[in-house]
Amino acid sequence: MAGSSHLRETDEQLQDMDILQALFEGAHQPILIKDDQSRFLYLNKKACDLIGMSPEHLLGRTGHEFLQKSDADPIRAIDSEVMATGQESLLEEEVTSRGGATRILVTHKRRALLPIGGTTKPVLIAVISDITKLRRAEQVLRASEEHYRSFVELHPQTPWVADATGDVIEVGPSWQHASGLDLHEALGRGWEKTIHPQDLPQVIEQWHAAVKNAAPFDMVYRIGPVKGRYRWFRNRAAPRLSEAGEVIRWYGLLEDVHDRQLTLKALQSSEQRLRQHRDRLEKTVEERTVEVQLKNVELDRLLQQERAINALQRRFVAMISHEFRTPLAVIDGAAQRLTRTKGEVTPQFLSDKCVQIKGAVVRMVELMESILAAGRIATGTIEIDKRPCSLSAVIEECIAHRMEISKEHNIRADLADLPAFQMVDGTALGRVFTNLLSNAVKYSPNSPEIDVKGWQQGPRVLITIRDSGIGIDSDDVPKLFEPYFRARSATGIAGTGIGLNIVKEIIELHGGSILVESELGRGTTFTLDLPFDEVLEAKTA
16 A cells, blocks of 8 residues: 555656646746755756756755855745745845856745645745846946946047937037036027027028938037137037937037138138139030040940941842842743744733733832832931822722732722821822732732721721731731831742831821731731821811
């Protein structure tokens, strides 16, 4: 039976330790529990680390067994008082560890009842805070404050401190000599009454601006105890900012610069003349430098432009030489057929050959017109001459001309909703529609139907030209109006790549825009958008 009772007591003690560990092991501070004899019943890990011993070496022992007697006796006395009276104790104590290191600890001790060994017993619970670093920091701060005070009192200049709003809260003793006022009279905004009346408005304005913008302050002005006996001082201040960027304090120095300022005033006249001369010289040099830089930039731009134009021209000349060969070959072939004909020449035969020759000539004329227009665009000499014009008549003339040389295509026109007259350059727009119709025919070899539609929509005039030809790859559509660009779908089809660029320039010179929608293999639609309000105003005028 005795053995069973001992086992139960051991189990209960283990359970008690588990409970205490669950309660205090995760605490952020050292915690220890003692019995009424000041023996350790429990210590969490932070308490063991603080003492420098493991729980196995501490449990059941008192502080006298590992602390110096001079340290252990006061601790034991306080433990006994708390256990006897039940009054809590908050004690700051300096303890020397076994290794000789001194620590400053704040210990909160109180009596409590805890279930231990199957019964409820009074115990002492101590929560310890190590404030060694805090106390040492306070000592350093006090030393720093004493150093600062000595510095302020002995400094030949006048140090001062202001709060975040710019009100002075502290000033050095030399302020009395500079202003003739007591130190407390400088606090807040009291310092303002010592400033020369002529300087005061500017000083207040600049100081307020510095406080508002958290910017350094640096100004020279006059301070005097008695009117007529002012002296020049230089006042400098800088803000101290928090981590969040907000001003905490302003720290400043007031320096007597009276003799220096008088010397500067004496030299001011001659220096002013010298500065004026220097400024005029610098301005002249700066102007010349800017002119040279602008000329260099312009020359570089022109050089790059010239190189780009030369490269485009070389490519263009090669393309044009190829394009001219095709209509010349058609003309030459038709002429040779006519020359070799020995028998009677039928009217149909002559008509076919004339159509071939005329189509080739038209193609050459279009190439020449495109070349001339591209040159005018490149040099910026293309002009738009707006006159009253029937846009539908211009389009119908271009359609008739195209049908005459492209008889295999059918161009349908719906132009009844266009205004009767408007102010446009009929010749330039004729070139636009000739180019667009030529492209519609050229890129629709197997789709003869082409639709042209025009109408007025409020202050705008819209014209669409739609074909069902080979279409344009979606990646090529954004670059379609660039000079000399040819879409991948146009490979093997004659063209220079300048026509659509000319079309876009002419439309934009009219104040309009051109939009293209295309799907590869499904055809292309060009939409022209021209302004009409301007036409009405021009016509009325």
